Amino acid sequence: MVHIRPFKALRPKEEEAKEIVSPPYDVLNREEAKELIKDNPISFLHVVKAEADLPDEVGIYDDRVYEKGRECLKSFINGGHLIQEKTNSFYLYTQETEGHIQNGLVCVASIDEYDNGIIKKHESTRRLKEEDRKKHINYLNAQTGPVFLAFRDDDKTHEIHKVYKKIMEKETLYQFKSDDRVKHSVWRIDDLKEIERIQKIMERAECLYIADGHHRSKAASLVRNFRKNENPKHKGLEDYNYFLSVIFPHSELKILSYNRVIKDLNDLSKEEFLNKVKEIFSIMRVEERYEPEAKHHLGMYLGGEWFHLETKEDSYPKDDAVRSLDASILQENLLYPVLSIKDPKQSERIDFVGGIKGLKALEHLVDSGRFMLAFALYPTSMEELMVVADEGLNMPPKSTWFEPKLKSGLFVHLI
Numbered sequence: 543m544v545h546i547r548p549f550k551a552l553r554p555k556e557e558e559a560k561e562i563v564s565p566p567y568d569v570l571n572r573e574e575a576k577e578l579i580k581d582n583p584i585s586f587l588h589v590v591k592a593e594a595d596l597p598d599e600v601g602i603y604d605d606r607v608y609e610k611g612r613e614c615l616k617s618f619i620n621g622g623h624l625i626q627e628k629t630n631s632f633y634l635y636t637q638e639t640e641g642h643i644q645n646g647l648v649c650v651a652s653i654d655e656y657d658n659g660i661i662k663k664h665e666s667t668r669r670l671k672e673e674d675r676k677k678h679i680n681y682l683n684a685q686t687g688p689v690f691l692a693f694r695d696d697d698k699t700h701e702i703h704k705v706y707k708k709i710m711e712k713e714t715l716y717q718f719k720s721d722d723r724v725k726h727s728v729w730r731i732d733d734l735k736e737i738e739r740i741q742k743i744m745e746r747a748e749c750l751y752i753a754d755g756h757h758r759s760k761a762a763s764l765v766r767n768f769r770k771n772e773n774p775k776h777k778g779l780e781d782y783n784y785f786l787s788v789i790f791p792h793s794e795l796k797i798l799s800y801n802r803v804i805k806d807l808n809d810l811s812k813e814e815f816l817n818k819v820k821e822i823f824s825i826m827r828v829e830e831r832y833e834p835e836a837k838h839h840l841g842m843y844l845g846g847e848w849f850h851l852e853t854k855e856d857s858y859p860k861d862d863a864v865r866s867l868d869a870s871i872l873q874e875n876l877l878y879p880v881l882s883i884k885d886p887k888q889s890e891r892i893d894f895v896g897g898i899k900g901l902k903a904l905e906h907l908v909d910s911g912r913f914m915l916a917f918a919l920y921p922t923s924m925e926e927l928m929v930v931a932d933e934g935l936n937m938p939p940k941s942t943w944f945e946p947k948l949k950s951g952l953f954v955h956l957i
Contacts, residue, residue, distance in 0.1 A: 544660060544693070544747045546649040547784055548630035548737055552684070552954035558584060558623055560718040563726075563949040566687055567591050572602065584623050586951030588614040590678075590686050603674055608681035615682050615954075624954065632731040632740060633953065634709050635788055637946045639724045644794040644946075645706050647740065648728075648953050650784035651691065651750065653766045656759055661691070661750045662931035665939075667760045668887070675761030685762060685786040685955040688948050689755035694928065695791035698746040702791065705740060716952070724946045750789060751931050754944050759785060765957070786955035788948055792924045798897030798943045799834070799921045801904055802872070803913040805891045808881045812845055815880070822875045823851035831901040834920035838868060841901065841918030843908055863929045868919050869938040887939045894940040897921065 554562040564578070564586040575594035579585045588595060592611035593602045600606055618624045633648035655661050679685055693699055709729050716728040731737060752759055762785035769782045807815045819825055823840070828848050832841035838853040858871045865874065877883040877892070886892050893913070895903055904916035922941050930937055 544744050544750055545652050545655065546647075546741060546744050546787070546789070547652075548632045548731075549650045549781070549784070549786075549955055550627045550630055551633070551648070552619070552624050552626045552956055553952060554624055554716075555622065556716060559716045559952065560720065562586050562618075562623060563720065563951040564590065566947055566950055569947065572598070584618065586686075589618065589682070590950050603670070603677075605677075608677050611678060611686075612681045615684065615686070626956070629732055630737075632737055633715070634706055634729040634731060635948075635952070636710075636727040637724055637948075638727075639722075639946050642796050642946075644790050644796070645703075646788035646790045646948075647702075647744075648688065648786075648788050650781075650955055651689070651787040651789070653763050653783050653785055654778075655750075656763055656785070659749075659934075661752065661759070662934075663752050663756055663759075664927055664931040664935070664937050664941075665752075665756045666936050667756050671757045672760050672764060675757050676764045679761055679765045679957070680768075683957055685758070685957065687755070687758055687950045688786045688788045688953060689758050689762075690753040690944060690948055691755075691787050691789040692751045692753050692792045692795055692924065692928075693744070693747040693749075693789060694751075695793040699743055699791070702740070702743050705736070705743070709736070720949065722946070726949065726952075728952065744789070751792070751928055753790075753795065753927070753942070754947070769957075780957075781955065782957040784955070786953060792928065795924055796945055797921045797924060797927075798945050799919045800869070800940045800943045801895045801897060801919055802877075802886075802917045802940075803893050803895060803904060803907050804877070804881060804883070804915040804917075805912070806881075806914050810880075815844075818880045819849075819851065819876065822857050822871075823853055825852075826850045831905070832918065833901060834918060837920050838871070839920055840868060840872065843901075843904055843916040843918075844914070846909070863926070863933055864935050864937060867922060867926065867930075867937065867941065869922070869941045872917060872919070873938055896943040896945075898943065898945050 562584050567590040572593055575587050575591040579587050589611050593607045635646045635648050637644050714727050715730045719725045766782050770776045828850050832848045832850045840851040842849040842851055857875055859865050883889045883892050907913045908916050
């Protein structure tokens with residue numbers, strides 16, 4: 543059973559929403575953030591990517607970064623760019639791009655349910671990034687980036703679509719198109735009967751799944767545990783017991799591929815490497831870029847040529863939810879044993895490219911000489927993600943790229 547709550551959101555003035563909202567903090571590097579904010583003094587990147595406002599010699603985990611983020615958030619509030627609701631509300635947040643529509647419920651989710659496994663994970667988290675997000679929340683007394691959650695869209699919860707359809711007949715709170723050509727529409731839900739109806743529908747869900755935001759979830763839990771221990775009057779209903787979330791039906795979510803580029807062939811010649819590949823995959827040279835059309839099919843770009851790879855049936859355990867994933871097959875059978883990339887999270891010889899950038903980006907990275915080899919993977923499905931999470935397992939790093947991504951700055955949860 544899932545319990546969610548409405549909250550008093552800190553949000554942009556309607557006429558400034560488009561200028562304020564920003565990409566998530568973790569999809570941009572410092573230089574990209576600097577470029578985006580140079581002509582926009584009210585971009586939310588000033589809050590979530592505050593290192594872009596500081597000299598390059600200031601490290602991204604320096605306390606001055608968090609202090610700058612806090613300063614910018616206060617400035618946005620004092621300047622009237624962000625306003626706080628007077629009543630607790632849910633919000634319906636719809637994103638539309640190239641014919642794809644996804645409808646999310648903006649709310650706060652229970653940290654108890656995260657800690658107890660009702661909100662399920664599919665990735666491990668790293669201590670450094672946990673501490674980064676924890677400090678960000680503590681310094682700002684706010685959760686500034688929503689966690690991207692999903693629920694299983696089945697007979698128990700399908701009624702939510704009827705509720706959303708009725709809400710969409712009302713006037714929007716926000717409606718704008720962002721620079722990435724995604725149309726964003728938001729409706730406020732402050733009617734108590736509608737709020738209760740949504741809560742009752744969500745209580746029928748057995749669990750929620752983290753699609754994106756594992757470190758934000760973990761950090762919220764760490765902050766809650768600290769504040770709970772420091773508060774002798776803790777009751778469990780304080781704002782720090784919940785984290786900012788947007789929850790989508792799993793059937794509406796779109797996962798793109800998360801591709802790999804490799805810097806070298808581990809001292810192998812091209813022919814030696816291709817012979818190793820043939821031991822694991824059926825391989826065929828193709829004339830054009832190869833976009834995988836099914837699971838266990840991969841594209842490979844090497845030496846100006848594209849290859850179609852098909853996984854051999856005896857190269858992976860079919861009944862293993864994790865090791866049967868294409869990212870696992872590639873890692874366990876080729877990247878580690880042949881190219882000596884043991885830990886893709888730590889290795890400087892591998893990088894990851896979101897499928898939104900297309901195969902042309904892979905060609906460019908290899909043809910430029912920065913990388914020698916690229917792999918195009920078939921996207922992981924939501925069903926695969928949920929099975930892995932249900933079994934309490936972790937996917938390989940960089941297995942999913944959700945698109946469109948949630949914007950930061952539309953909703954802030956003050957704690």
